[in-house]
Amino acid sequence: MLSSADKKNLKRFGEHVASIRRKKKLSLRQVSYACDIDNSKISKIEKGRVNVTLTTLLQLAEALEVSLPELMDYTL
Amino acid sequence: MLSSADKKNLKRFGEHVASIRRKKKLSLRQVSYACDIDNSKISKIEKGRVNVTLTTLLQLAEALEVSLPELMDYTL
DNA sequence: TTAAATGCGGTCTTTTTAGACCGCATTTAT
DNA sequence: ATAAATGCGGTCTAAAAAGACCGCATTTAA
Numbered sequence: 001m002l003s004s005a006d007k008k009n010l011k012r013f014g015e016h017v018a019s020i021r022r023k024k025k026l027s028l029r030q031v032s033y034a035c036d037i038d039n040s041k042i043s044k045i046e047k048g049r050v051n052v053t054l055t056t057l058l059q060l061a062e063a064l065e066v067s068l069p070e071l072m073d074y075t076l
Numbered sequence: 077m078l079s080s081a082d083k084k085n086l087k088r089f090g091e092h093v094a095s096i097r098r099k100k101k102l103s104l105r106q107v108s109y110a111c112d113i114d115n116s117k118i119s120k121i122e123k124g125r126v127n128v129t130l131t132t133l134l135q136l137a138e139a140l141e142v143s144l145p146e147l148m149d150y151t152l
Numbered sequence: 153t154t155a156a157a158t159g160c161g162g163t164c165t166t167t168t169t170a171g172a173c174c175g176c177a178t179t180t181a182t
Numbered sequence: 183a184t185a186a187a188t189g190c191g192g193t194c195t196a197a198a199a200a201g202a203c204c205g206c207a208t209t210t211a212a
Contacts, residue, residue: 053127069148119190127168129169
């Protein structure tokens with residue numbers, strides 16, 4: 001099970017992903033085309049409903065055209 | 077299934093984790109005490125045999141006393 | 153005002169991680 | 183030489199991610 005601290009973290013991470021995507025003016029479907037992740041899954045990630053794996057993070061970074069450390073830099 | 081590119085990435089990430097741990101002169105068991113991840117699992121991570129989730133990455137960063145972006149900064 | 157695009161939630165199956173534990177060969181320290 | 187510590191591989195179960203697909207309400211654009 002996921003602790004509530006973990007849930008908060010996933011949520012914050014998701015918000016960070018969404019903000020990057022919006023800044024780049026990409027739709028969920030555009031990102032999904034770019035990295036072969038289903039658009040509904042990206043939505044779930046942005047909503048903090050999934051605990052993504054490292055390889056998914058890599059795909060996401062690639063599709064959003066940011067470095068992995070940049071993608072992970074969402075601490076307040 | 078994991079692509080061979082993914083496998084390489086996990087391996088490089090694992091090596092990065094191992095190097096941080098050694099630099100801090102910590103044993104697998106010491107890290108495992110610090111973040112409640114089994115030492116055998118940490119070994120597997122360092123060997124690139126597991127596709128870790130974000131929450132595991134967070135625990136690991138905490139135990140190794142590095143920031144998440146720093147933990148993820150392993151690109152050549 | 154219609155049609156297209158978008159965000160997002162749900163479903164189902166397969167694959168994998170998480171989590172806990174054991175054992176052992178090798179290394180390190182006493 | 184002996185004992186302790188360490189790295190690491192394997193096992194087993196339960197929980198969750200991955201992956202693919204559908205549908206629909208709302209937003210945006212033609």
